Amino acid sequence: MKTQIIEQSLLKEKIYWRRVEPGLKVFVLPKKGYNKKYATYSANFGSINSRFIVEGENEELQVPDGVAHFLEHKLFEDEEGNAFDRFAVLGASSNAFTNFTNTAYLFSTTENFYRCLDLLLDFVQTPYFTDESVEREKGIIGQEIRMYEDNPQWRLFFNLLGALYQYHPVKIDIAGTIESINQINKEILYKCYRTFYHPSNMAVFVVGDVDVERVLDQVEANIQNRNYRPLGEIKRLFPTEPPEIAKEYVEQSLAVSQPLLNIGFKEQDLGYDGPLLLRREIATDMMLDIVFGSSSKLYNELYEEGLIDDEFDTGYVAEKDFGHSVIGGETSDPDKLFERLVEGIKQAQLDGISAAAFEHQRRKAMGEFLKSFNSLEFIANNFPAYYFKKINFFDYLQVLHEVTLDEVNQRLQDHLALDRMARSVIWPKTR
Amino acid sequence: MANFQRRRLDNGINVFIHPTDKFKTILVQLIFHRRLHKEEVTQSALLPSILQRGSKNYPTRQKLSSALEELYGTELMSEVIKKGERQLISYSMELVHDQYLPGENQLLRKGLEIFKDLLTNPLLEGNAFRADYVKQEKEQHERVIKGIINDKIAYSVERCLQEMCQAEPFSIFKYGTVEQLAQETPKSLYDFYRRFMQETPADLHVIGDLDVEKTFALIEKLFNYQRGEDLAVPDTQVDIQPREVRYVKEEMDVNQGKLVLGYRTGLSYGDEDYFALLMYNGILGSFPHSKLFQNVREKASLAYYAYSRLEKHKGLMVISSGIESDNYERTLEIIHRQVQAMKEGDFSQEDLDNTRSGLRNQFLVEEDNPYAIINRTLDGMLVGQVWETDELLQRLNAVTRDDIVRVAENIKLDTVYFLTGIGGV
Secondary structure, X not given: OOOEEEEEOOOOEEEEEEEEOOOEXXXXXXXXXXOOEEEEEEEOOOOXXXXXXXXXXXXXXXXXXXXXXXXXXXXXEEOOXXXXXXXXXXXXXXXXXXXXXXXXXXXXXXXXXXXXXXXXXXXXXXXXXXXXXXXXXXXXXXXXXXXXXXXXXXXXXXXXXXXXXXXXXXXXXXXXXXXXXXXXXXXXXXXXXXXXXXXXXXXXXXXXXXXXXXXXXXXXXHHHOOOOOOOOOOEEOOXXXXXXXXXXXXXXXXXXXXXXXXXXXXXXXXXXXXXXXXXXXXXXXXXXXXXXXOOOHHHHHHHHOOOOOOOOEEEEEEOOOOEEEEEEEEOOOHHHHHHHHHHHHHHHHHHOOOHHHHHHHHHHHHHHHHHHOOXXXXXXXXXXXXXXXOOOHHHHHHHHHHOOHHHHHHHHHXXXXXXXXXXXXXXXXXX | OOOOEEEEOOOOOEEEEEEOOXXXXXXXXXXXXXXXXXXXXXXXXXXHHHHOOOEOOOOOHHHHHHHHHHOOOOEEEXXXXXXXXXXXXXXXXXXXXXXXXXXOOOHHHHHHHHHHHXXXXXXXXXXXXXXXXXXXXXXXHHHHHHHHHHOHHHHHHHHHHHHHOOOOHHHOOOOOOHHHHHHOOHXXXXXXXXXXXXXXXXXXXXXXXXXXXXXXXXXXXXXXXXXXXXXXXXXXXXXXXXXXXXXXXXEOOOOOEEEEEEEEOOOOOOOOOHHHHHHHHHHHHHOOOOHHHHHHHHHOOOOOOEEEEEEOOOOEEEEEEEEOHHHHHHHHHHHHHHHHHHHOOOOOHHHHHHHHHHHHHHHHHHOOOHHHHHHHHHHHHHOOOOOOHHHHHHHHHHOOHHHHHHHHHOOEEEEEEEEEOOOOO
């Protein structure tokens, strides 16, 4: 296939891409003058994909929680050893991460880039699991889970998701639990691999001072040598999630210096991806920042009342089948803060967002997006994740320009629905 | 690395301009250098929060945030940093370069004007800071000090170093103490601020696609405020011999135990053998191919993380790992064996090569990050020697196996700290 170009004139960046049979998308963003070259190889497979129909079978399979993350750990191993070590020999550093919807393998290097690229493609395409190594990994991931049990922000967040969602697997910790990972074996890993690690369910993203055509040709050659058959449809199964939240309130005690509060809103406007989803994401993010951001009246009142600190923050997640916002941080008084946030939301809904606040926010969001393009990691981690949602991440500035005040005001009314709100609190453990 | 231009304002502030067209932004960082001193550290750490509450031209936090955001989401961040026995108070502002913003050409000037106002034109009530701002920021700062326990990994490392260096200034917590904080008043803090601005040596870095002369002229216009003589910062004490190894155990209601070992290396950033120490630390514990990751995690399956890192200005090395409390003895034994192996020169050519390549990679990628470029310059200035990447690589390449073993012999365990669940081992 001929190389295609995506251009963003304001950013002064271009992405070159090609579709490689049987369906892998390869993207290259040249960054002149950078020493670092960074590549990701991602699969559209994350922690929420725990129920599906295995490629080539008819039976529905329910896998233990934490499989996608477990597979991410184990894929580094092969018959001769460990991909980590082979990247080290080439002077590169490698890593991987799993989130709700994707798994990404990556390396960063200043030398031997083309050899590293083949190594990345090779190790991700060569699963090798043994009973013994799967068992050993349980100890390591077990300690990863234990570490997160002591992380107050992490617990606060997952407790909140547990309150927002009744059945959807987004409520479950990405790494699973000690009990669930103990049920994982090599057969389960192979089944997941076979279903989700097909080139047509994956994407490669390369950024750095590289030769574009050489990268594209090399990936194409690597994939085509392997004689993949086309993949049938991947059937991802999800429980029916009702619009109602699971419970209004959840709390836990941990060894912390002061309480933490998160409130969350469950998205109702679901079922689509692509440009419309990006547009909803941008409008919602703008709304949250206007209402709760550091130049808002509410934020400054709460700050002066000593109820929040400057880490107080908002976030919004927009996926095709689920979505939620999270608002909060550490606080001296989570009950009082909760009360004040609810009042603030009601007031904001009465007042609406002004044209001036909206234009101000647009400038801010534009600047923040431009700034983040200093980071090769930001680009290479985000672009594929949006690609899997059928969104061209480079459209961000254009969509930001198109979003209207009415849409943002509509999000304020629709998304911040108090009957779809849950609350999570972490209390200090008293000894 | 893009060469920087070093100048000096008449008032004594050092100005470093790093022209490069690599980035979409211009980063400005102003760094004040203070000795790490018990009586002053709390005040210095608190000052930025008070100044950021408002200046005469931007009298509230909301007005200030709003003015900065109007400049395409610019933020002014302050940070307290400890490098050796030196407390750094840093303010940084990162702006989008106007070439990406059609119709804009004065963004840097506008940003710096706000920056300058905040720093030199504070909001006052008579001869003191505003009382309500001070009261609120004291409360916030108290939470910052107490909040150290919330991140158990950072807390355990801090505690180990505190125990280890209890007789040295290095043990002073960079944010200060609640006791000292309680004594501060709007007047005492304002008096301290005036002294701080007079006497504290400062470096101002600007990095981005810049014209050196124009940038310097702009900085001179805005930051050449009246100052006095620089108050010198004493050297950090590096050469300290540990006595018997100390064992400290602390209980907290945690799920995972945190094991932290503190070592004295006797070497700091300016030393001839520093690069051998870097290689030592790399082979032992700063990479996934290192001994600690391989033996504690991959082979024994005891931990998710197990690493070593250097405090390069104080000459310390810390090993840190999160484990089940029951595995304390076993983990400690494996760690001791790795450190012993280093002393015996028990590492392969491959370990050496991989570590050298990994470190080379780290030096090179620093050039891709404006914060890292400034930090390297800063580290260099502290030892009177700023190395270009080429020189760093040459020094790294010159390190031999014998150098590493020689360095290993002088690395001495000082303190073993263990944070464990209540009623644990």
